[in-house]
Amino acid sequence: MSDPVLARHTESPSPDPADATQGNTAETVLGVTTGALVLAAMYAVFVYVPTDSFQGPVQRIFYIHMAMWLPTFSAFALVAIASLMYLWRRGPGWDRLGRSSAEIGLLFCTLGLATGSIWARPIWGTWWTWDPRLTLTLVLWMIYATYLLLRTLSATPEQGAVLSAILGLSGVIDLYLINRAVYWWRGIHPAVIANREGGSGLADPRMQVTLVICLVSFFLLFVWLLVLRMRTARLQDILEECREALARGPRAARV
Amino acid sequence: MNLGFLFAAYAVVWIGVLVYVFGLARRSRNLEREVEELRQLLSRRQQ
Numbered sequence: 001m002s003d004p005v006l007a008r009h010t011e012s013p014s015p016d017p018a019d020a021t022q023g024n025t026a027e028t029v030l031g032v033t034t035g036a037l038v039l040a041a042m043y044a045v046f047v048y049v050p051t052d053s054f055q056g057p058v059q060r061i062f063y064i065h066m067a068m069w070l071p072t073f074s075a076f077a078l079v080a081i082a083s084l085m086y087l088w089r090r091g092p093g094w095d096r097l098g099r100s101s102a103e104i105g106l107l108f109c110t111l112g113l114a115t116g117s118i119w120a121r122p123i124w125g126t127w128w129t130w131d132p133r134l135t136l137t138l139v140l141w142m143i144y145a146t147y148l149l150l151r152t153l154s155a156t157p158e159q160g161a162v163l164s165a166i167l168g169l170s171g172v173i174d175l176y177l178i179n180r181a182v183y184w185w186r187g188i189h190p191a192v193i194a195n196r197e198g199g200s201g202l203a204d205p206r207m208q209v210t211l212v213i214c215l216v217s218f219f220l221l222f223v224w225l226l227v228l229r230m231r232t233a234r235l236q237d238i239l240e241e242c243r244e245a246l247a248r249g250p251r252a253a254r255v
Numbered sequence: 256m257n258l259g260f261l262f263a264a265y266a267v268v269w270i271g272v273l274v275y276v277f278g279l280a281r282r283s284r285n286l287e288r289e290v291e292e293l294r295q296l297l298s299r300r301q302q
Contacts, residue, residue, distance in 0.1 A: 058257040061264040068268070111271045118264040122257040221272070228279055235286035242293045 037217035044210040061119040067214040068112030071222030075105025083168035095161045100229040131187035136178045143171045
């Protein structure tokens with residue numbers, strides 16, 4: 001075998017414990033812990049926490065709605081870091097982290113927008129309104145949807161990686177604007193954790209506990225999904241490397 | 256009571272997460288199979 005890429009990937013058909021393409025014990029422990037915490041979160045939301053006297057049972061949507069945003073913002077912050085590092089170092093690992101985070105961030109962002117919309121219908125009387133925070137979040141969704149689309153639309157994978165890294169880096173500005181939107185502009189989106197007057201919108205301590213459990217459990221779910229997605233991305237890269245190496249070989253036509 | 260909205264919000268999240276997880280698992284399985292096939296093909300060529 002003269003090609004080093006082919007040699008590297010044909011050396012051992014059996015799984016290496018340190019191989020990033022194989023699942024391991026830590027991954028299983030993370031998955032089980034996440035599952036248990038998510039169940040605890042659902043118990044807290046539907047059994048432990050008291051019903052809000054003003055909004056009624058529909059206020060319980062708030063806990064899962066909020067839990068979607070910590071993974072979303074973490075994922076897009078990771079995309080920005082990975083994009084910066086990719087543009088600087090051009091390491092494939094950074095690109096894998098960027099595209100994996102963007103995909104999972106987009107999932108949580110979609111679910112966050114959907115749950116917000118479902119909550120808004122009975123409370124605001126509308127599914128959607130062009131409130132500054134909502135509009136900026138929709139822009140965020142579009143930025144990262146474009147980030148992923150660029151990869152499929154670009155002429156080469158390298159071009160797609162560079163263009164999407166530039167876009168991924170610029171998304172940070174929108175993240176900051178979303179965070180400040182409820183304080184800078186008059187909108188109807190509530191500031192619950194720390195309201196405009198400086199207090200908390202969650203009066204009952206059980207509501208605060210439930211929110212923390214939801215935030216932690218869905219953040220762990222994000223980490224677990226990211227680990228799984230990174231492994232898939234690694235497999236995709238190995239496959240691409242092997243195909244390219246085979247195409248360079250004399251018998252490429254037989255593959 | 257608006258219980259329908261409460262049910263819909265949680266259903267959307269769990270359906271979304273489950274569809275993604277199963278999709279990812281399927282993608283991963285297919286890739287593992289393809290990588291393994293390529294490895295075997297390359298090993299045969301090496302011999």
